[in-house]
Amino acid sequence: MxxxxxxxxxxxxxxxFYGAMRAFGVREGLGEAAVENVLRNSEEGRAALAQVEDGRMPQREYEATLARLLGVDADGLLGEILADLxxxxxxxxxxxxxxxxxxxxxxxxxxxxxxxxxxxxxxxxxxxxxxxxxxxxxxxxxxxxxxxxxxxxxxxxxxxxxxxxxxxxxxxxxxxxxxxxxxxxxxxxxxxxxxxxxxxxx
The missing domain is CATH 3.40.50.1000 (HAD superfamily/HAD-like)
Structure with missing residues (x-):
């Protein structure tokens, strides 16, 4: 039981969750797999994700890193990526x-x-x-x-x-x-x- x-x-x-990330990629003209590619297929992206998840990297620094890897503006990025949730x-x-x-x-x-x-x-x-x-x-x-x-x-x-x-x-x-x-x-x-x-x- x-x-x-x-x-x-x-x-x-x-x-x-993954649908929200794909929708962001489409809205930004990056392609629907853009965020997942950074999180899964980029060595820097994978490392940054692990560090923010367990508290070793501040959220603001993670947002800036993700923005640079995606080639977009960092301001409010995390909220924009998951805006559809x-x-x-x-x-x-x-x-x-x-x-x-x-x-x-x-x-x-x-x-x-x-x-x-x-x-x-x-x-x-x-x-x-x-x-x-x-x-x-x-x-x-x-x-x-x-x-x-x-x-x-x-x-x-x-x-x-x-x-x-x-x-x-x-x-x-x-x-x-x-x-x-x-x-x-x-x-x-x-x-x-x-x-x-x-x-x-x-």
């Missing part, structure tokens, strides 16, 4: 139902640093979730196993009794190794159905 639900933020609690209402409704049924809930998010841009603003995470773990605030990041264990510890539930949900496939194996059930959230309807099944929500 699973009694803990751990959700990624961008792309799970929100609408499509909206709350995923079916997931938020699921969280409320899970809590009402007795499950503990948590957010586990790799962040783009703490600063003037706050993608979590307006979601009421502290009120809606039993634990909120943001990577730069704890000095750890997915897919390092320690941050998954930390999240379970904050919920007071063994990893083997937790369900972990993320829209990025490479973030799932560490959770599995700890004994968590995992859900790749690449389709809202199918993902919610799988979570409902695991948590035995009617």
């Amino acid at each position: 699973y009694r803990g639900l751990i959700l990624d933020f961008g792309g799970v609690v929100t609408t499509d 909206r709350p995923c209402r079916p997931v938020l409704d699921l969280v409320d139902r899970a809590r009402a049924a007795g499950s503990a809930t948590a957010i586990l998010s790799n962040s783009w640093g703490t600063g003037s841009y706050n993608p979590y603003d307006g979601y009421g995470l502290e009120e809606r979730f039993d634990a909120v773990v943001i990577s730069d605030r704890v000095g750890l990041r997915k897919p390092g196993e320690d941050i998954y264990q930390l999240t379970a510890d904050k919920m007071g539930i063994p990893p083997s009794e937790c369900v972990f949900v993320d829209d990025t496939a490479h973030n799932l194996p560490p959770a599995e190794r700890l004994g968590m059930a995992v859900v790749l959230f690449d389709d809202v309807e199918a993902g919610i159905a799988r979570i409902e099944q695991l948590l035995q929500l009617g």
